[in-house]
Amino acid sequence: MKYNFDKAIDRCNTGSLKWDFCEKYLDADDVLPMWVADMDFQAPAPVIEAVKERAEHGVYGYAEESRSFYEAAAGWMERRHDWPVKTEWLQFCPGIVPAIHLLVQTFTRPGDQVIVQTPVYYPFFGAITTAGCHILNNPLKLENGHYSMDFDDLEKKAPQARMLILCSPHNPGGILWSREDLLQLGDICLKNDLLVISDEIHADLVLYRQKHWPFASLSEELAMNSITTVAPSKTFNLAGLQASYVITPNPDLAAAYRTALEKAAIARPNLFAIAASEAAYKYGEEWLDQLLAYLEETHRFVEEFIEKEIPKLGIIRAQASYLAWIDCRQLGFSPEGLKNFMLKEAGLGLNQGYIFGEGGEGFVRMNLGCPRALVARALEKLKRAVNSL
């Protein structure tokens, strides 16, 4: 089956956070919405069928994760990432953000320090502070358009911390960490008895046929000292159904997480989330491969456009996912000034870089998970605004 990612689908008035709530969250309602990280594409046909089948059944009683759901998820990890996970290592969660909140609350004590590597997915900060912990930053280094981890700084800070939240692949920037990066990070964490939460939600969206290395797959020791969070939500555009899961082969960590999930009373899954996720993992591969090819073309298009048409801006060459990380530092705006410029002059709803923490100032994140024609419109708006400065 050939999927058509150029097809425009109107999401207005569907309760879409990205399309219907710009006024509430961005304070602007006439912008092109290129912010919230979901895609404007329909899910794979087998997923739509599975959801329809549940919907038409008409009985929407309590659900439970079936064995076949876990088998489908485990099979996916082995097929796509060469990581033979056992089904009993997996536990459901309605979302990765709730899972990370629970994990921080479960495995730290108030006052502890938790390491993050900014600029990074900003809900990590809230998970740390609501648990009464402190954010300990190990900022990424940006040199010649490439991000890398600062291991010297990490060596210095690790002895003070209890946990590290890794983002792999990293959002923003779409950074793919190498096996060597992850082993070096893992080694520092083991030496300092730091538990690693490895958020791998973007793992399935690695571009150009490169390899994502699941952190826990690198060694037995790292597997026992980490909890991985993954989800079909980014991969297959199911975020509104709220399905994700955590993986750990460590029975003590797994049991503590289970207790936390039950205490928070969010262990029971959504009926549609289970049906959709299982279908996606079983039958979504063809769709995903076509999606990745489409996203690669879009990324190339955006990189070339910015290089040629808006030379005052820069772009980080993404290795994963559908989010462009655009360097606007040369424009010289303050964070508030850049936000206003993008909303009012360019007419674009973007994520502002400063919310991702230190190192994010002067950047914006543009969501490319939509038909290329929409991306082209956004770039034209950006070009007009920047070139008229």
Ligand SMILES: Cc1ncc(COP(=O)(O)O)c(C=O)c1O
């Ligand atoms: C790194 C990362 N983790 C988690 C999430 C969201 O996860 P969920 O919707 O399952 O809470 C996102 C969404 O953009 C993300 O980029």
